[in-house]
Amino acid sequence: MTRLPVVIALLAAVAALLALDLATSHPLDPFAAPPLMALGSGQASGGAHCASLPGQ
Amino acid sequence: MTDTPLEARIAPRLKGRALAVLMALVAALAVAALAGPRYGALLLIGLGFGIAMEGLRFGFTGPWRRLILFRDATGMVAQMICIGLVAVAAFPLLASNPTELSGAHAPVGYAMIGGAFVFGMCMQIVLGCGSGTLVNAGSGNIVSAVALPFFALGSFAGAYHLTWWTGLGSLPVAALSGPFGLALTLLALASVAGIALAVAEPGKRKLPGRLWAAALIVAGLAILHLVVAGQPWGVVYGLGLWVAKGAVALGADLSGSPFWAAPGNVERLEQSMLTDITSLTDIGLIAGAALAAWWRDGLTARVKGHPVHAWVAVIVAGFLLGYSSRLAFGCNIGALFSGVSTGSLHGWAWFAAAFTGSWYGIKLRPYLGLEPRR
Numbered sequence: 537m538t539r540l541p542v543v544i545a546l547l548a549a550v551a552a553l554l555a556l557d558l559a560t561s562h563p564l565d566p567f568a569a570p571p572l573m574a575l576g577s578g579q580a581s582g583g584a585h586c587a588s589l590p591g592q
Numbered sequence: 593m594t595d596t597p598l599e600a601r602i603a604p605r606l607k608g609r610a611l612a613v614l615m616a617l618v619a620a621l622a623v624a625a626l627a628g629p630r631y632g633a634l635l636l637i638g639l640g641f642g643i644a645m646e647g648l649r650f651g652f653t654g655p656w657r658r659l660i661l662f663r664d665a666t667g668m669v670a671q672m673i674c675i676g677l678v679a680v681a682a683f684p685l686l687a688s689n690p691t692e693l694s695g696a697h698a699p700v701g702y703a704m705i706g707g708a709f710v711f712g713m714c715m716q717i718v719l720g721c722g723s724g725t726l727v728n729a730g731s732g733n734i735v736s737a738v739a740l741p742f743f744a745l746g747s748f749a750g751a752y753h754l755t756w757w758t759g760l761g762s763l764p765v766a767a768l769s770g771p772f773g774l775a776l777t778l779l780a781l782a783s784v785a786g787i788a789l790a791v792a793e794p795g796k797r798k799l800p801g802r803l804w805a806a807a808l809i810v811a812g813l814a815i816l817h818l819v820v821a822g823q824p825w826g827v828v829y830g831l832g833l834w835v836a837k838g839a840v841a842l843g844a845d846l847s848g849s850p851f852w853a854a855p856g857n858v859e860r861l862e863q864s865m866l867t868d869i870t871s872l873t874d875i876g877l878i879a880g881a882a883l884a885a886w887w888r889d890g891l892t893a894r895v896k897g898h899p900v901h902a903w904v905a906v907i908v909a910g911f912l913l914g915y916s917s918r919l920a921f922g923c924n925i926g927a928l929f930s931g932v933s934t935g936s937l938h939g940w941a942w943f944a945a946a947f948t949g950s951w952y953g954i955k956l957r958p959y960l961g962l963e964p965r966r
Contacts, residue, residue: 539732
């Protein structure tokens with residue numbers, strides 16, 4: 537077997553995950569999205585990161 | 593030999609490559625249109641990471657292994673240069689924009705150090721760290737592709753139990769900042785590079801052009817990530833989130849976990865992955881690596897087989913990679929790369945513990961059936 541089927545299976549799994557996510561999450565709203573860049577936006581940084589503890 | 597003219601053989605490949613690049617750009621534009629421009633940009637940055645790391649063979653696990661086994665310093669020196677370049681930009685950016693931008697700062701603690709040690713060991717067993725497992729899986733490496741779902745499960749479980757582990761004892765969060773902090777960070781990075789060069793064998797010290805290019809490109813993308821996302825590059829949060837979202841979709845109640853029940857994470861669980869920073873760059877890493885590998889050889893390399901007990905080891909190590917990286921407040925990216933480049937002392941503690949763990953992981957690998965015994 538070559539690497540091609542492995543990649544196809546992996547990309548298919550990611551696509552399925554995205555489809556499940558879009559079906560079960562709140563609808564996307566591009567008009568409520570943050571600006572392109574956090575720097576200069578005036579908004580507080582609020583994304584989740586592996587270095588963060590809850591409430592940190 | 594074939595009688596087909598060279599142009600006729602190259603043309604379909606060029607068309608295929610152009611189509612693949614076009615599809616990647618369309619995907620980023622679609623995310624920007626559906627979710628917002630920041631999220632489309634983050635997918636593009638993730639694709640850039642994946643293309644650069646796979647295309648230029650820049651990583652963390654392999655260089656540590658080559659330094660320990662073959663006294664080859666080149667990859668380790670490239671890592672230190674890359675982290676140093678990011679630090680030069682990140683320290684002043686964080687100091688002048690403390691509200692809009694945040695560093696990868698976390699406390700040093702017992703579980704953090706133990707987690708980093710286990711992570712270092714397991715990353716040598718599967719030959720893939722946080723970014724490396726995604727990049728390797730994206731390029732068709734079956735060991736990483738098998739390890740990846742268990743990595744995600746481990747990340748979810750580690751996050752679920754994180755507050756119990758941190759309760760074992762942690763120091764307050766400590767981070768270097770300002771010109772003195774930056775100078776100290778650069779000095780420490782230079783010292784690591786200097787030690788690596790000192791122990792290296794002659795002929796294994798000079799960086800090839802591809803590693804210089806990779807260090808510059810990855811550093812540029814990491815700085816762009818900080819500016820666009822407002823936080824440094826990370827990997828493992830996104831993987832745990834994918835499993836948590838799947839668990840919730842199947843009816844699981846995560847309110848028993850202080851981590852997943854925290855307001856910020858509840859919001860992440862309710863919103864789409866297309867608005868989650870680490871999810872987007874993780875997907876970009878996989879797709880970018882697939883693109884680079886396909887570009888290089890059309891993914892025609894044969895997949896290597898292993899005995900059953902080696903696959904069991906891969907599954908266990910994959911799970912432990914995810915679990916331990918949550919206890920360690922990040923993997924080689926979230927803790928080492930982003931922690932050190934934004935001044936967090938936990939990044940240095942992570943490096944010391946994970947490098948020690950790597951030494952044991954390298955010793956363990958042949959006994960697990962993943963390579964011949966020497």
